[in-house]
Amino acid sequence: MASISVQSNDFDISEEIAALKKDNNDVGAIVTFTGTVRDIGGTLRTMTLEHYPGMTEKELARIASVAEERWPLLGCRVIHRYGTLKPGENIVLVITLSAHREAAFKAAEFLMDFLKSNAPFWKKEQTNEDNRWVASKQSDASALDRWKK
Amino acid sequence: MASISVQSNDFDISEEIAALKKDNNDVGAIVTFTGTVRDIGGTLRTMTLEHYPGMTEKELARIASVAEERWPLLGCRVIHRYGTLKPGENIVLVITLSAHREAAFKAAEFLMDFLKSNAPFWKKEQTNEDNRWVASKQSDASALDRWKK
């Protein structure tokens, strides 16, 4: 069962790994993905993440359960922040644990690809000039194709 | 330029990420891979990693430089431990930073695949019954094929 958090506060990757792995010595491979606030050209002041309370955690849990059916995971953690973040701050964390590296890598990539296209979050950037909603990327939709069996 | 360490002591993933990312706000994606000592069946007492001082760091740096040529990385770190480790302990850490997730994921997978087949380390397991050198896996050699252009 994956552990899911939707929170405004930051996370610590080492602590999250330790909490997930505990003393499970069947684990041989741990993959983490961290997404951070980019500031292209140094004009970003803040980024605000809106989400859909009620749906967000359910949708993240659903995506994680698909990953857990598809790969032999020994642990799975998803944390996604909401609220107002500064450039460089953490947005999202995915951790996958498995006996071997391939399952851990593939499951983490899968989780991120589906999270990008399905988790109900919307980013708004506040720059020195204006505020604008971030547009969705065709590349994120295309990324789902490679997971079709 | 990747940062390479071959060391007997442990590492902290959060600290390593922070040292690598600093205040680079072009970074949007951070992938880490951690390999840990597995204990299949609860019979392992310790695992000893022998390596080839003089060659090991050079070979890891060479692998990292190939990854850096192939993907637009904003940071790359490889730490590999040697000496005697207990079940559950960390063996290896790879960190890749990039603007986007695909480059970070692919480069980390590539690094691990090539490290597994080329970095001069050899594992010996000490169990309650005997001491034995770990055999190389055909799957690790096969893993290299997917990176052929």
Add this chain to the structure above:
Amino acid sequence: MIIKYFSWIREGVGTAEESLAKPGSVTTVSDLLDHLSGVSEQHSVALKERVFIKVAVNHVHVRHDTVIGDGDEIAIFPPVTGG
């Protein structure tokens, strides 16, 4: 039914949430979007480009031809951009 709006659709419509009794003309999500577009000029503009309108019914992503009921929570939002 409860209608929730998010992101620039929320800003366009001018409210985060509204409730209405399901009109007789509404069977599917698509019918609801047609109905809501008639509510105000703001609704009409915000809901115009249907290819950018994503919908969840009771917290589950659905297609526009999905049949909806009076007790449903319908969320209307643009393509997601988290992660």
Add this chain to the structure above:
Amino acid sequence: MIIKYFSWIREGVGTAEESLAKPGSVTTVSDLLDHLSGVSEQHSVALKERVFIKVAVNHVHVRHDTVIGDGDEIAIFPPVTGG
């Protein structure tokens, strides 16, 4: 030339390192392995299965047909198993 052995080849040969002047019969890595196999029964057994014998010359992985010189550091080891 300096010869270094690692892992079970080191244990089989019984030493981690030895040095020798390149014999006249030795041009390639393969020739060297043939020569070393004649040094002792332990060498012969440890170096028998050539498919499991990997070689690095001056810290770079090479094939068995690589030409070597008297000043080279030659490392002989089984397939690596780190990571």
